[in-house]
Amino acid sequence: SKNYKIAVLPGDGIGPEVMKEAVRVLDAVAEKFGFSTEKEWADVGGIAYDHFKHPLPESTLKTGEAADAILFGSVGGPKWESLPPNLQPERGALLPLRKHFKLFCNLRPAKVYKELAPACPLRADIVGDGFNILTVRELTGDVYFGQPKGREGSGKDEIGYDTMKYSRYEVERIARFAFEAAKGRRNKVASIDKANVLTTSVFWREIVKEIHDNEFPEIELENLYVDNAAMQLLRRPRDFDVLLCPNLFGDILTDECAMLTGSMGLLPSASIAEGSFGLYEPAGGSAPDIAGKGIANPLAQILSVALMLRYSFKEEEAAKAIETAVEKAISAGYRTGEIWKEGDKKVGTTAMGDAILSFL
Amino acid sequence: SKNYKIAVLPGDGIGPEVMKEAVRVLDAVAEKFGFSTEKEWADVGGIAYDHFKHPLPESTLKTGEAADAILFGSVGGPKWESLPPNLQPERGALLPLRKHFKLFCNLRPAKVYKELAPACPLRADIVGDGFNILTVRELTGDVYFGQPKGREGSGKDEIGYDTMKYSRYEVERIARFAFEAAKGRRNKVASIDKANVLTTSVFWREIVKEIHDNEFPEIELENLYVDNAAMQLLRRPRDFDVLLCPNLFGDILTDECAMLTGSMGLLPSASIAEGSFGLYEPAGGSAPDIAGKGIANPLAQILSVALMLRYSFKEEEAAKAIETAVEKAISAGYRTGEIWKEGDKKVGTTAMGDAILSFL
Ligand SMILES: CC(C)[C@H](C(=O)O)[C@@H](O)C(=O)O
Ligand SMILES: CC(C)[C@H](C(=O)O)[C@@H](O)C(=O)O
Numbered sequence: 001s002k003n004y005k006i007a008v009l010p011g012d013g014i015g016p017e018v019m020k021e022a023v024r025v026l027d028a029v030a031e032k033f034g035f036s037t038e039k040e041w042a043d044v045g046g047i048a049y050d051h052f053k054h055p056l057p058e059s060t061l062k063t064g065e066a067a068d069a070i071l072f073g074s075v076g077g078p079k080w081e082s083l084p085p086n087l088q089p090e091r092g093a094l095l096p097l098r099k100h101f102k103l104f105c106n107l108r109p110a111k112v113y114k115e116l117a118p119a120c121p122l123r124a125d126i127v128g129d130g131f132n133i134l135t136v137r138e139l140t141g142d143v144y145f146g147q148p149k150g151r152e153g154s155g156k157d158e159i160g161y162d163t164m165k166y167s168r169y170e171v172e173r174i175a176r177f178a179f180e181a182a183k184g185r186r187n188k189v190a191s192i193d194k195a196n197v198l199t200t201s202v203f204w205r206e207i208v209k210e211i212h213d214n215e216f217p218e219i220e221l222e223n224l225y226v227d228n229a230a231m232q233l234l235r236r237p238r239d240f241d242v243l244l245c246p247n248l249f250g251d252i253l254t255d256e257c258a259m260l261t262g263s264m265g266l267l268p269s270a271s272i273a274e275g276s277f278g279l280y281e282p283a284g285g286s287a288p289d290i291a292g293k294g295i296a297n298p299l300a301q302i303l304s305v306a307l308m309l310r311y312s313f314k315e316e317e318a319a320k321a322i323e324t325a326v327e328k329a330i331s332a333g334y335r336t337g338e339i340w341k342e343g344d345k346k347v348g349t350t351a352m353g354d355a356i357l358s359f360l
Numbered sequence: 361s362k363n364y365k366i367a368v369l370p371g372d373g374i375g376p377e378v379m380k381e382a383v384r385v386l387d388a389v390a391e392k393f394g395f396s397t398e399k400e401w402a403d404v405g406g407i408a409y410d411h412f413k414h415p416l417p418e419s420t421l422k423t424g425e426a427a428d429a430i431l432f433g434s435v436g437g438p439k440w441e442s443l444p445p446n447l448q449p450e451r452g453a454l455l456p457l458r459k460h461f462k463l464f465c466n467l468r469p470a471k472v473y474k475e476l477a478p479a480c481p482l483r484a485d486i487v488g489d490g491f492n493i494l495t496v497r498e499l500t501g502d503v504y505f506g507q508p509k510g511r512e513g514s515g516k517d518e519i520g521y522d523t524m525k526y527s528r529y530e531v532e533r534i535a536r537f538a539f540e541a542a543k544g545r546r547n548k549v550a551s552i553d554k555a556n557v558l559t560t561s562v563f564w565r566e567i568v569k570e571i572h573d574n575e576f577p578e579i580e581l582e583n584l585y586v587d588n589a590a591m592q593l594l595r596r597p598r599d600f601d602v603l604l605c606p607n608l609f610g611d612i613l614t615d616e617c618a619m620l621t622g623s624m625g626l627l628p629s630a631s632i633a634e635g636s637f638g639l640y641e642p643a644g645g646s647a648p649d650i651a652g653k654g655i656a657n658p659l660a661q662i663l664s665v666a667l668m669l670r671y672s673f674k675e676e677e678a679a680k681a682i683e684t685a686v687e688k689a690i691s692a693g694y695r696t697g698e699i700w701k702e703g704d705k706k707v708g709t710t711a712m713g714d715a716i717l718s719f720l
């Protein structure tokens with residue numbers, strides 16, 4: 001029977017406690033759907049810095065290399081904030097992980113569950129029954145990794161600079177992913193750029209159009225300037241289906257979308273390489289202020305397991321089972337503290353895990 | 361007595377009709393506060409393309425050069441959308457105007473008037489009594505103008521690229537402006553960057569801190585990553601006072617802020633050079649769909665006159681008089697169609713101009 005090797009990297013803050021629930025859910029669906037998993041745990045982020053003097057130690061990279069996928073918790077916290085940039089948990093672990101494993105494609109679904117629509121910061125008439133936006137963000141190119149970057153000169157003339165850059169290959173690859181993703185959804189892609197100013201964006205837009213016209217003419221393609229997109233998401237979030245974004249604009253718009261849902265603790269994300277390898281993590285942060293209290297919402301981490309099953313292991317049924325169990329738990333009124341309101345069933349991290357298991 | 365030379369560039373779409381009201385208001389305050397104006401009208405944008413085959417003809421630049429300030433309407437429309445990028449109204453006129461006149465500092469106030477809070481797309485409990493954010497956006501540097509930019513190579517390896525870049529001088533200059541602006545307000549500056557990824561941002565953050573510590577230690581300084589800022593603006597807009605932004609991040613966040621107010625037709629902006637020269641324009645677009653119908657909201661254009669009086673002519677009293685008249689008209693219930701609701705007094709462009717004149 002099938003066996004999947006998983007590198008489990010719980011990280012800092014609430015990471016370990018929500019990871020515990022995610023692993024319980026993973027084990028339950030494995031049994032139910034007839035596959036097994038082999039889990040190797042490793043440190044990442046602040047705790048890895050404490051143990052190994054680096055947020056992404058060689059040993060952790062090795063653990064990842066030996067695995068079929070990485071299940072990632074969250075990293076960072078006040079304790080490590082004054083480290084030099086390259087040793088900081090987020091920057092020193094996330095960016096090198098993306099580069100090392102060539103995780104070019106970042107998927108961030110921003111979904112409002114009907115029952116949670118009141119938690120959304122937008123006016124009720126704009127939210128309606130909720131919205132469901134999938135951002136497909138390019139993750140290993142753009143001004144994040146473009147060379148050269150540096151500082152030069154001195155005095156008033158000293159400059160700091162970075163290079164924004166995309167190759168045709170990179171744009172084609174991510175565009176195909178976005179159009180494919182739209183097929184199983186509402187068949188609409190909004191591609192984000194700043195083609196009225198940036199040469200990189202003119203290039204991006206041209207290639208996205210080519211891929212669309214030649215390979216996906218049946219998908220509806222809209223081009224939006226990033227500034228306009230930041231506005232339209234507030235006015236008509238329900239109109240959007242798939243957002244196709246370069247790395248930097250994707251960074252900004254996915255966070256805007258996440259906040260728009262009002263329930264950050266429910267948003268998983270996937271960072272995928274060519275082939276089937278991927279890294280799966282909650283969209284929210286390590287929330288050091290509530291760490292260790294048993295009150296963190298484990299749903300984003302649990303839903304990250306579903307994405308891992310879908311994208312890395314092609315276990316679609318098991319993925320769906322988890323997603324359905326989460327929906328049922330929400331419909332049944334189970335809520336962790338940050339989204340709880342009068343009339344809901346207030347539960348802690350473990351009890352939410354129990355609820356999901358009971359609905360599986 | 362004082363005489364100010366103004367280049368009036370109404371542009372396209374609703375530009376000419378809202379400009380007409382703005383000029384009536386300007387003439388009224390001039391008389392009231394004892395100064396005179398000399399106005400030279402010139403074409404810009406699509407209409408300039410139609411007349412001169414360029415959205416920013418040499419003659420219009422000359423008109424601007426001979427003036428103390430430019431009062432700008434809005435440019436663009438479907439008629440000119442398929443022109444080559446450099447001839448398009450927005451790109452071909454706005455960017456060269458900024459560069460030519462060295463308009464390094466863009467001020468975009470995003471203010472929710474208490475009476476208009478219901479038009480805001482955010483939940484009522486988040487908006488409260490309204491918010492008031494002033495974005496100070498650097499406007500002549502960053503990846504907008506950084507060199508080199510271009511395309512190279514061919515096939516899969518072809519690349520498109522731009523250079524993100526700031527000099528110490530540019531950052532110091534805009535930071536000082538932001539801290540000064542905060543003095544007359546709530547003494548808080550949030551500086552926006554992406555220092556966890558970009559070298560340009562590390563440089564930006566370092567210089568902003570220096571200027572703060574050495575020259576404005578009494579101002580509260582917060583540093584926010586741009587992705588986090590895009591989120592926090594949705595959750596706690598009332599906490600922000602002055603947002604200090606590099607060009608690209610400012611482009612995105614000012615549009616997010618503008619949409620958050622729910623009343624784009626009320627937002628003026630100023631683009632200022634060293635010395636007293638400036639260009640003043642509404643934050644909204646040319647709205648070709650409602651052009652020529654006499655229903656466009658002239659308040660953003662009228663409030664742009666107030667900014668011109670304040671920043672280029674130091675006529676603070678006259679500026680305040682206009683702003684007070686606008687507040688009174690709003691309190692009295694005057695509304696153009698796009699923000700009108702049951703119980704308000706619905707007025708067209710000219711009648712709104714009349715209302716402002718009557719409250720002066
Ligand atoms: C921590 C940071 C480097 C990272 C990014 O900018 O990509 C984060 O904001 C994200 O979106 O995953
Ligand atoms: C039209 C465009 C070039 C411009 C910009 O990006 O600066 C516009 O979006 C703005 O904010 O004034």
